[in-house]
Amino acid sequence: MTKPSEQPSVPLHAVxxxxxxxxxxVAETLRPGALELPVRWxxxxxxxxxxxxxxxxxxxxxxxxxxxxxQQQIDRYVQRLLAAGVSALxxxxxxxxxxxxxxxxxxxxxRHGLPLLVIPPRTPFLAISxxxxxxxxxAAQRERSRVAEAREALTRSAGEGLGALxxxxxxxxxxxxADDAPVATSPPRAHRCRPNWRRCSPGCGRAxxxxxRPASWPTAPSPSRSRCTRRPPRRSCSWSGAGSGSTPPxxxxxxxxxxxxx
Numbered sequence: 294m295t296k297p298s299e300q301p302s303v304p305l306h307a308v309x310x311x312x313x314x315x316x317x318x319v320a321e322t323l324r325p326g327a328l329e330l331p332v333r334w335x336x337x338x339x340x341x342x343x344x345x346x347x348x349x350x351x352x353x354x355x356x357x358x359x360x361x362x363x364q365q366q367i368d369r370y371v372q373r374l375l376a377a378g379v380s381a382l383x384x385x386x387x388x389x390x391x392x393x394x395x396x397x398x399x400x401x402x403x404r405h406g407l408p409l410l411v412i413p414p415r416t417p418f419l420a421i422s423x424x425x426x427x428x429x430x431x432a433a434q435r436e437r438s439r440v441a442e443a444r445e446a447l448t449r450s451a452g453e454g455l456g457a458l459x460x461x462x463x464x465x466x467x468x469x470x471a472d473d474a475p476v477a478t479s480p481p482r483a484h485r486c487r488p489n490w491r492r493c494s495p496g497c498g499r500a501x502x503x504x505x506r507p508a509s510w511p512t513a514p515s516p517s518r519s520r521c522t523r524r525p526p527r528r529s530c531s532w533s534g535a536g537s538g539s540t541p542p543x544x545x546x547x548x549x550x551x552x553x554x555x
């Protein structure tokens with residue numbers, strides 16, 4: 294089963310900002326960044342505990358058919374939704390069952406920080422589900438187009454040489470041989486300041502040709518410096534021994550000790 298984090302999504306404001314849906318946002322339930330929460334699907338459920346059947350990051354829609362009447366039970370309902378990873382709860386006003394948003398549900402969502410949307414009677418749940426599906430499809434198509442354009446641009450740049458590829462990616466680029474040794478780099482001397490540049494990052498798991506850029510790999514040198522300026526660390530030393538204010542002899546005895554540190 295595909296993990297929710299691997300599936301395409303749209304931000305919650307893609308639903309709330311659709312004028313055709315006429316969705317009302319209960320502002321006091323929104324915490325900072327709530328409208329940016331990912332929505333991967335819109336799901337309808339009238340169960341008192343739908344949490345076991347959720348994958349996370351859904352916009353859960355309900356008409357409150359089995360909504361508990363007691364405040365404590367509604368609090369537990371909201372808490373279970375949050376624990377299941379629900380991004381937001383959409384409550385459909387459906388007269389004569391519910392003429393308006395129930396106050397206990399509003400209070401529970403405010404108290405626990407679950408974004409709450411009010412869906413008017415004229416907007417069917419199917420319209421919400423379809424809007425989310427269309428928005429996700431459009432976002433996925435835009436991402437595929439972006440990746441295809443980037444791949445074509447990188448292919449053209451690679452054909453023009455490492456320099457063009459480095460300028461396109463705005464980073465340091467190396468062509469590595471079968472023995473993990475650099476065949477060519479751009480900039481040409483970028484690897485000289487790091488003798489262990491071939492060491493991959495911990496946990497990479499790839500013996501050769503690792504595409505990841507470990508922290509130990511070199512970066513392009515500054516334009517103001519054309520060669521490596523590494524120097525050995527300085528060491529500070531002092532003498533300690535018997536006799537306050539004494540000067541250590543040229544050949545100190547066992548009563549004198551020289552202490553050095555980096």
